[in-house]
Amino acid sequence: MIYLKDEAIVLQTVQVGDKDLSITVYLKNLGKENIYIKGGQIIKNPFLPVVQEFNWFKAVLIKYKEKIFIKEIDKSYNLAVKISQNLDSYFTASKILENFDKYTTFPDKKIFNLMKKTFYFLPHAKNTDLFYTAFLVKYIYLQGIFPSFGRCIKCNTKIYQQNFGCFFIKNRGSLCKNCCKSKKTEFTYQDIVFISRLFKTKYSKLTNLKLNHKNLKFLNQKLNNYLKSNFL
Ligand SMILES: [Zn+2]
Incomplete structure (x- = not known):
């Protein structure tokens, strides 16, 4: 039996039978893991409010026979409630999780910190499309x-x-x-400047960026394709 301290972001919570819970977390040190919580569905269970999607917590974990359990939770931040209060932020958080889940295969402390910041700042976002674009660029x-x-x-x-001359995702x-042989371009020079600016801008300063709304949906789609094409 090994004791370890780690930080976690809850990616998914699944009910098992009438009483237990199985959660998928992204741990700062260990990466993606499943944790089984016996009696996790019981209202009195102290872990129940903590282990909801998008939440962050710091805990002492027990590793026993390749399985991980929670010994105690030291600190937690409830983002599930804040994010779910607004449909826009909830959908954005779900899209972010979907991308993260698809493309994050290894433990990575920098990606962990990005996810922690992302869910922390998302409930404060004035424009969730812009916030999502910023996430994609940083990710x-x-x-x-x-x-x-x-x-x-x-x-x-x-x-x-x-x-x-031109920019093509491929x-x-x-x-x-x-060097550009084409008369067309997938991204304009302005798109490139905007993406570079987004990369440098902190989540808390996003509202200061000038933007064109039509462009944002287009960029989101293109950046999603870009991610996908790199993982094919
Ligand atoms: Zn050239």
């Missing part, structure tokens, strides 16, 4: 697959407005006017 960066925006992927020339980077 793509931490996955190590951030596209090369600033330099031409063929000749390495620095890209600025005048010499920008290329994973910009091409300068000399």
Whole structure:
């Protein structure tokens, strides 16, 4: 039997029979794990309010025969209630979890911290589409697959407005006017500037960004495709 201290984000809570719960968590040190909570559905169970989707907690865990159990919860932050109070933020949180679940395969402390911040700031977001785009950009960066925006992927020339040729997702980077063979582009120069700005902007400062709403839906879809294409 091993005791370990770790931080967790609850990804899913499933009822087992009438009394027990099985939760899936992302642990800061161990990554994705299942935890079985005997009697977890019983109202008096002290873990019940803590182990809801999107919540963060810090706990002493027991590892026994490759299974993980909670010994005690030291600290917790209830985001489930805050996120679920507003439909927009709930749907956004679900989309974020879906992406995270699909593409996060290893333990990664930086991705853990991003998820913790993401669910913490989401209930305060004024524009959930913008918030979602910001998440995608930050997540793509931490996955190590951030596209090369600033330099031409063929000749390495620095890209600025005048010499920008095109950007296609399949290329994973910009091409300068000399190297781009196409008259079309998937992202405009303005899109690229916007994405770079989003990357640098903290969640708490997002409202300061100027944006075009139509563009946001388009960018979300493209960034989702970008993520997908890197994991095929
Ligand atoms: Zn070039």
